Amino acid sequence: MIVAQLCLVGHVGTNETGAQTLIELDNVAYSYGGGELLSDISLKLQPGSFHFLTGPSGSGKTTLLKLCYGALFPTGGQVSLFGQDVHAMERDDIAMARRRIGVVHQDCQFLDHMNVSDNIALPLVVSGRDLLSQSANLSELMTWVGLKSRANALPPELSGGERQRAALARAVIMSPDAILADEPTGNVDWEMSQRLLRLLIELNRMGKTIMVATHDLALIRAAKTHVQARVLRISNQRLQLAGADL
Amino acid sequence: MDVSKIMDFVAGDTQADRVVPPTGYTASLTLFSAAAMAFLAVFAVALSMATGRLADRWGSELAQSSTIRISAPDGQVQAQTEAALRVLGTTSGVASARALDEAEQRALLEPWFGPDLPVETLPIPQLIEVIEEGAGFDAEGLRLRLAAEVPGAVLDDHTRWRRPLVDAASRLRTLGLVSLLLIAGTTAAMITLAANSALAANTQVITVLRLVGARDSYIARAFVRRFTLRALLGAAAGVFLGGLAVFFLPAAQEEGGFLTGLGFQGWQWLWLIVIPPLAAAVSFAATRAAARKTLKDLS
Numbered sequence: 318m319i320v321a322q323l324c325l326v327g328h329v330g331t332n333e334t335g336a337q338t339l340i341e342l343d344n345v346a347y348s349y350g351g352g353e354l355l356s357d358i359s360l361k362l363q364p365g366s367f368h369f370l371t372g373p374s375g376s377g378k379t380t381l382l383k384l385c386y387g388a389l390f391p392t393g394g395q396v397s398l399f400g401q402d403v404h405a406m407e408r409d410d411i412a413m414a415r416r417r418i419g420v421v422h423q424d425c426q427f428l429d430h431m432n433v434s435d436n437i438a439l440p441l442v443v444s445g446r447d448l449l450s451q452s453a454n455l456s457e458l459m460t461w462v463g464l465k466s467r468a469n470a471l472p473p474e475l476s477g478g479e480r481q482r483a484a485l486a487r488a489v490i491m492s493p494d495a496i497l498a499d500e501p502t503g504n505v506d507w508e509m510s511q512r513l514l515r516l517l518i519e520l521n522r523m524g525k526t527i528m529v530a531t532h533d534l535a536l537i538r539a540a541k542t543h544v545q546a547r548v549l550r551i552s553n554q555r556l557q558l559a560g561a562d563l
Numbered sequence: 564m565d566v567s568k569i570m571d572f573v574a575g576d577t578q579a580d581r582v583v584p585p586t587g588y589t590a591s592l593t594l595f596s597a598a599a600m601a602f603l604a605v606f607a608v609a610l611s612m613a614t615g616r617l618a619d620r621w622g623s624e625l626a627q628s629s630t631i632r633i634s635a636p637d638g639q640v641q642a643q644t645e646a647a648l649r650v651l652g653t654t655s656g657v658a659s660a661r662a663l664d665e666a667e668q669r670a671l672l673e674p675w676f677g678p679d680l681p682v683e684t685l686p687i688p689q690l691i692e693v694i695e696e697g698a699g700f701d702a703e704g705l706r707l708r709l710a711a712e713v714p715g716a717v718l719d720d721h722t723r724w725r726r727p728l729v730d731a732a733s734r735l736r737t738l739g740l741v742s743l744l745l746i747a748g749t750t751a752a753m754i755t756l757a758a759n760s761a762l763a764a765n766t767q768v769i770t771v772l773r774l775v776g777a778r779d780s781y782i783a784r785a786f787v788r789r790f791t792l793r794a795l796l797g798a799a800a801g802v803f804l805g806g807l808a809v810f811f812l813p814a815a816q817e818e819g820g821f822l823t824g825l826g827f828q829g830w831q832w833l834w835l836i837v838i839p840p841l842a843a844a845v846s847f848a849a850t851r852a853a854a855r856k857t858l859k860d861l862s
Contacts (some may be wrong), residue, residue: 343763408858409778427773430584442582442778487775554774 318378328360335348338363339526340418346393347380348405355378356554359393362495362528367521369537370530371559382497385528386418387411394479399494415499416444419488423500425480427472427487434459434468435502437486444491449529455490462486462516478509485516495526497543502536518544572788583768583785586761590793593757596796597842598804600750604743604838605805611739613825618732621725627701628721631660631691644689647713651693654708656700663690682774688837750794750842751849756830758790758853769861783854787847794846806835 340362347355350426354377362368364386370378383389384396387403396403398414406414427436436453440447448455460464462482467475475483488496498517502510514536521527521544531537540546548559631651635643644662651660662673665683668690672680693700702720709716762769765786772782809826827834 383862407778412773412776412778414776415774420774426767426774428582428584428768428771431581436580437773439582440775443772443775443781493775 338397339399342381342384342391342394343397343398344394345384345391345396347377347384347389350394353554355384355551355556356393358556359557360527360549364494364526365521365524366526367518367540367546368528369540369546369548370528370551371532371534371548374532376551377554378551379499381556382420382492382499382528382530385497386420387414393448416440417494419485419491419493419496421481421484421488421496421498421501423503425484426481429472429481432469433464433470433483434473436472437464437483437488437490440491451490458486458490461511472545477504478506479511479515481505481509482516485513489520489525491524495528496520498527498529500531501529502531502533509534511539514540515543565746572784578584580785580788581825582772583761583789585762585767589757589761590789593754593793594797594800596753596757597750597794597846598801599797599799600746600753601842602805602808602837603801604732604746604798604842605809605835607742607746607804607832608737608838609809609825609827610742611736612827612831614732614735614739618729618736621729621732629693629695630719630721631689631693631709632688632717632719633713633715634686634717637686639715640689643713643715644691645690647709650692650708650712650820651691654700654705656695656697658694658696660691660693663692665743687732708718747841747845753792754790754846754849755853758850760785761786761790762854762857766861769783769858771860773858779855779858783851786854787850790850791843791847795839795843802835802838806832 338361340348340360342358342360345355345358346353347485355379358381364412370381372378376377380389384391387396387398387406390396398406398411399417401410427433428439431439434455437443437458438448440456441451456465459468462485463485464479464482466478472480472483481504485498485501487559488498495553496517501513501517505513511531517529519526519539537546537548545549550557550559631647633643635641635646648660648662651657668687669680672687702718703707708717709718769782813825
């Protein structure tokens with residue numbers, strides 16, 4: 318059902334090269350005025366891969382994710398989105414890339430004056446899609462994330478778990494190539510975090526590239542039984558591939 | 564921008580319009596400011612028009628005519644008038660000259676003394692109207708010749724008192740135009756402030772829209788359209804009220820004819836139609852600049 322749903326929505330930009338690297342960081346450094354937060358980061362997100370990004374608070378997980386969707390520009394090295402160097406991208410190019418990268422934040426923000434259903438459909442609206450033709454997909458997606466009954470609620474009325482699921486639904490409605498989630502389970506209980514994880518795994522099985530930043534090792538362990546996930550750890554400003562010792 | 568684009572812009576995209584939350588009170592402030600500025604603009608335009616008319620009228624109608632006044636003892640008026648007409652007939656730059664008859668002289672005095680004045684019993688001077696042609700005549704030379712041949716004649720070539728009035732009228736017209744520019748600038752400043760506060764109040768909306776892949780132009784349009792339409796509506800209301808006020812201004816009397824009425828005449832009313840679209844254009848440019856500046860600072 319979900320496969321049908323997401324395929325119907327279709328791609329924003331076609332992936333011309335097939336197995337092209339979606340997001341590539343090459344020797345990237347990032348510093349906030351005060352000093353270097355990240356250095357020597359090299360990473361390739363291949364289509365269909367599943368990555369966890371972990372590390373202590375303040376180690377730069379969110380910064381790394383932001384580099385991956387063009388919200389921040391590297392202060393050193395090179396970041397490419399869909400083969401394009403972010404420094405060479407116009408603001409409109411970044412906007413187009415965002416239509417192919419779904420992002421879920423820990424404190425996800427919505428348009429508080431519009432109901433949940435409209436918020437989830439927002440990416441379709443801003444990209445000029447015909448909403449009527451997408452209404453069946455929207456409704457299926459709402460069912461998939463379990464928000465069917467909350468369709469007319471306003472975002473401030475949602476619980477933490479509902480907000481996360483709404484954000485995930487909004488992130489996937491454009492059928493993006495990659496989904497980046499920043500602590501998606503940070504504000505929800507264990508059961509809800511398992512539910513969100515299952516949704517992410519399902520998306521990965523449909524070929525979506527997933528990267529989840531989390532400090533929740535139990536979540537990573539739970540995921541590893543269902544999906545082949547790589548675990549990246551930020552430590553001393555650098556990115557390491559964590560072993561199987563989790 | 565072609566017409567269909569403007570129509571699209573005015574019609575808007577209801578979906579896109581909804582992404583920015585409605586704002587009741589800043590909206591009415593913008594409407595009010597636009598209306599007030601348009602109201603003032605109506606008077607600035609009226610002032611420019613009236614002083615423009617004044618300057619034109621005095622500049623063209625009077626520039627081509629002069630007056631010769633003949634004050635002489637009773638028996639000599641006729642002879643001196645004829646002598647003056649002879650002199651004028653041989654002066655280059657004079658197209659025609661004629662002595663005003665009694666009825667005309669009485670009509671000229673009527674505003675000052677009333678209709679029942681027995682003009683014929685008064686020793687009023689005879690007036691000769693001189694119509695100039697081409698570059699006009701040499702006033703100094705004519706004065707000298709008249710002094711020699713017609714001792715009772717005084718040439719009044721109007722420029723002496725006309726020029727400062729024409730200058731003043733032109734200056735007033737310039738001031739009116741400067742006022743219009745100031746009004747446009749103030750409108751732009753107010754709309755920019757309002758747009759900036761709206762953009763600042765909607766940072767979350769803009770962040771969310773950027774996150775889900777909205778282009779800057781899409782986000783800017785949602786704000787620009789609102790402020791442009793508000794300025795258009797506000798200015799239309801202001802122009803309507805200002806126009807009514809000008810329409811009901813007491814009309815200038817015929818007797819005070821040299822003080823043209825401060826209203827609009829004929830096609831000049833059409834200038835009022837121009838004010839709301841101009842306000843909308845100013846608002847469009849101001850909001851777009853504000854939105855672009857704000858968006859540039861967001862990721």
